[in-house]
Amino acid sequence: MNFNKIAFTTLGCKVNLYDTEAMMELFEKEGYQIVEFDEVADVYVINTCTVTNLGDKKSRQMIRRAKTLNPNSIIVATGCYSQVAPDEVTKIEGINIVIGTKDRLKIVETVKKYQQENQTNVLNTVSDIMKERIFEPLSISELKDRTRAYLKIQEGCNRFCTYCIIPYARGPVRSRKPEEVLEEVEKLAKNGFKEIVLTGIHILSYGTDLKTTNLIDIIKRVHTIDGIERIRFSSIEPLVVTEEFIEEIKKLPKVCNHYHLSLQSGCDKTLKRMNRRYTSNDYRLAIKRLREAFPYVAITTDIIVGFPDESEEDFNTSYEFAKELKISKIHAFPYSPKKGTKAAEFENQIPNEIKNIRNKKMIELSNSLNLEFLNSMVGKTEKVLFERKKEDNLYEGHTTNYITVCVESDKDITNQILDVYLENIISVEHIKGKLV
Numbered sequence: 326m327n328f329n330k331i332a333f334t335t336l337g338c339k340v341n342l343y344d345t346e347a348m349m350e351l352f353e354k355e356g357y358q359i360v361e362f363d364e365v366a367d368v369y370v371i372n373t374c375t376v377t378n379l380g381d382k383k384s385r386q387m388i389r390r391a392k393t394l395n396p397n398s399i400i401v402a403t404g405c406y407s408q409v410a411p412d413e414v415t416k417i418e419g420i421n422i423v424i425g426t427k428d429r430l431k432i433v434e435t436v437k438k439y440q441q442e443n444q445t446n447v448l449n450t451v452s453d454i455m456k457e458r459i460f461e462p463l464s465i466s467e468l469k470d471r472t473r474a475y476l477k478i479q480e481g482c483n484r485f486c487t488y489c490i491i492p493y494a495r496g497p498v499r500s501r502k503p504e505e506v507l508e509e510v511e512k513l514a515k516n517g518f519k520e521i522v523l524t525g526i527h528i529l530s531y532g533t534d535l536k537t538t539n540l541i542d543i544i545k546r547v548h549t550i551d552g553i554e555r556i557r558f559s560s561i562e563p564l565v566v567t568e569e570f571i572e573e574i575k576k577l578p579k580v581c582n583h584y585h586l587s588l589q590s591g592c593d594k595t596l597k598r599m600n601r602r603y604t605s606n607d608y609r610l611a612i613k614r615l616r617e618a619f620p621y622v623a624i625t626t627d628i629i630v631g632f633p634d635e636s637e638e639d640f641n642t643s644y645e646f647a648k649e650l651k652i653s654k655i656h657a658f659p660y661s662p663k664k665g666t667k668a669a670e671f672e673n674q675i676p677n678e679i680k681n682i683r684n685k686k687m688i689e690l691s692n693s694l695n696l697e698f699l700n701s702m703v704g705k706t707e708k709v710l711f712e713r714k715k716e717d718n719l720y721e722g723h724t725t726n727y728i729t730v731c732v733e734s735d736k737d738i739t740n741q742i743l744d745v746y747l748e749n750i751i752s753v754e755h756i757k758g759k760l761v
Contacts, residue, residue, distance in 0.1 A: 331357045332366040334387050337374025339524050339559065341404055343477045344429065345372045347463035348403075351433050362391070368399045368436055373406035373414075375494055377661040381406050385417055392419030399439060403429060405494035409665065411451040425451040426480075426495055427461055454496035457481070458534070462501065464509050472712045472740045474518040478506050478543060479525030486589075487600045487667040488629065488660065491526060498530040503538050507546055514552030517740060520710055521547060523558040529565055540565075541573050548577050554742060555710065555725065560585045560627075563603050563611035571618045581725040582619040586611060588626040591646025592639040595632050598671070605646055612650055621702065623653040623726035630687055631660045631680030633671035640683050648690060653698040653726075655691035659684045692753045699750050702728060706761055709745045711738045730758045 331352050335345040348370065349359055360366050369391035374380035384406045391400050401422040407414050408425035415423050422439060424432060428450060439448060460480055481498045482491055510521060523544065525531060532538040540558070547556055556579045563586060574580055586608070590596050593604050615622050628647060630640060647655055659680035662669040702724075709730045711722035720738050721731050730745055732738075738760075745758040 329356065329358055330360050330364075330366040331368040331370065332360050332362045332364060332391070333370045333372065334362040334391075335372045336380055336383050336387070337372075337376060337405065339475050339522070340477055340480075340526060341372050341374060343465065343475045343524065344404070344463055345370075346465050348372075348429055348432055350465060351430070355433050355437070357433075362387075363394070365395045366391075366398060367395070368401065368440075369394070370401045370403060370432075373402055373404040375404075375406040375409050375490055375663075377663065379661065381410070384414075388414075388417050388420055399436065401432070401436060403432070405491070408451060408454055408494045409490060411449050415447045415449050420447055423447065423449045423451055426454055427452065427457055429463060430461060454494070457496045457499060460499040460501045462505060464505070465513075472518065472710060473520045473522060474513045475522045475524050476506065476509055476513070477501070477525055478523050479528055479531045481530075482527040483530065484527060484602075485600065487598065487671075488632065488663065490663045490666055493665060495526045498527065498534050500531050500533070500535050500538070502535070503543055503546060506543055507550065510547050510550050510553060514550055517552075519553065519740065519742060520555035520557065521553050523547070523556070525559065528559050529561055541570065544577060544580065545573075548579050553579065555579055555581055557581045557583065560587045562587050563608040566611035566614050568614070571614050575618055581727070582621065583623040583625070583725065583727040584615055585625045585627075586615075588647070588652075589629050590632065590635075590639075591628070591643035592635070595635055595639055595643065598634065599629075599632065599668070609650065612652075621705075621726055623698065623728070624650075625654040625656070625727075626652050627656045627658070628687055629660050630657060630683040631675040633660070633662075633668055633675065634673040635660075635675060644687060644690060647687070648694070651694055651697065652691075654695045655687060657684055657687035657691060695753050696750065699728060699753075699756055702726075702756065703747050703749060706744055706746050708742050709758065710742045711740065714739060729755045731755055732758045732760055734760060 333345050335341050371387045373384035388400055399421045400419050402414050403424040407423050411423050478501045481496045483498050485492050531540045589599055591605050707724040709722040709724055711720045713721055715721050718733050719731055720734055744761040746761050747756050747758050749757050751757045
């Protein structure tokens with residue numbers, strides 16, 4: 326039997342998306358045909374997520390859905406849920422192969438061997454990720470249907486926040502060698518990509534294991550590559566935003582004026598229980614420095630509501646803090662106890678109904694602050710990288726401070742950076758613009 330059709334689905338973060346695209350490329354090189362996940366395929370790969378219990382549940386649902394699409398298919402689960410709960414995943418009806426967050430470079434070899442030997446048993450290849458010390462060089466040479474390229478430069482996390490399972494799913498910090506990063510950036514630039522997003526599990530830790538480089542150093546080196554016109558990087562923490570950091574970034578005009586500055590709570594008592602290692606004043610100072618250095622900088626963040634023992638007063642402190650600092654956009658979500666983390670064992674877990682009320686209030690604040698930020702940009706002319714065609718003559722793209730802009734154009738302007746006059750707000754997420 327010739328198993329040649331393969332389908333992928335990805336749950337969770339941008340790092341998982343990157344890993345999926347790298348695995349897709351490995352299969353394509355071996356002659357497999359990539360099809361949509363809702364089509365009949367011979368092999369289905371589910372790249373799982375375990376950040377929340379909902380991530381686990383969705384991962385299980387996708388495994389079962391794949392088996393109903395083709396009962397004779399081979400179902401492969403990989404990623405974080407597979408890593409932290411392999412015994413649980415192997416028991417899911419329909420599963421054939423379980424791979425964690427390492428040895429994905431061998432995924433094609435593993436699947437082909439399973440096919441050729443007509444195996445029917447469940448194959449579990451998961452090993453202890455906490456012993457890993459080397460970055461697994463999954464790479465992408467060509468991205469499909471996109472103008473912004475995500476580039477994974479780092480794996481793992483050593484922080485052990487009390488609510489987070491990721492250090493156990495991804496293991497300790499491992500950094501990609503600078504020369505490998507630059508080689509991939511050059512390939513992406515040659516393929517026409519103008520914007521690079523440097524990403525990882527805890528990107529601030531980049532280079533700590535290599536001892537010869539760090540995040541600023543790799544950003545500087547990416548900055549020198551012709552063809553790349555914009556550089557973004559994933560979430561950073563307030564303590565990194567020092568005067569020295571600001572001075573270095575100011576020398577790098579390709580770096581976009583949008584920072585996802587991790588908060589999680591504006592209440593110091595809660596931050597301490599989360600083991601976040603910074604205070605609300607540290608965060609306030611970081612925002613002050615960024616705003617003084619970069620006009621119209623966008624600062625987005627994540628906030629967890631309903632963390633164990635969060636009183637009404639604690640929540641209001643967090644809410645008022647975000648309101649005072651006029652954060653551009655808040656990704657708010659209710660705390661979800663995760664087995665295997667310290668916080669799941671904490672006393673005074675908050676009832677779901679209270680968490681949901683607080684989350685709704687935080688999302689409403691986010692919408693209000695986002696509109697306020699968009700309003701501050703109306704009437705300005707900004708450079709927009711157009712990423713996709715929405716309708717017949719409507720194109721959508723982003724400013725450097727990550728505002729979504731729609732314009733009308735008779736010409737195809739995809740993957741072009743053009744000056745746009747920002748006319749008016751059309752939703753919480755969008756501004757209507759006009760080409761200059």
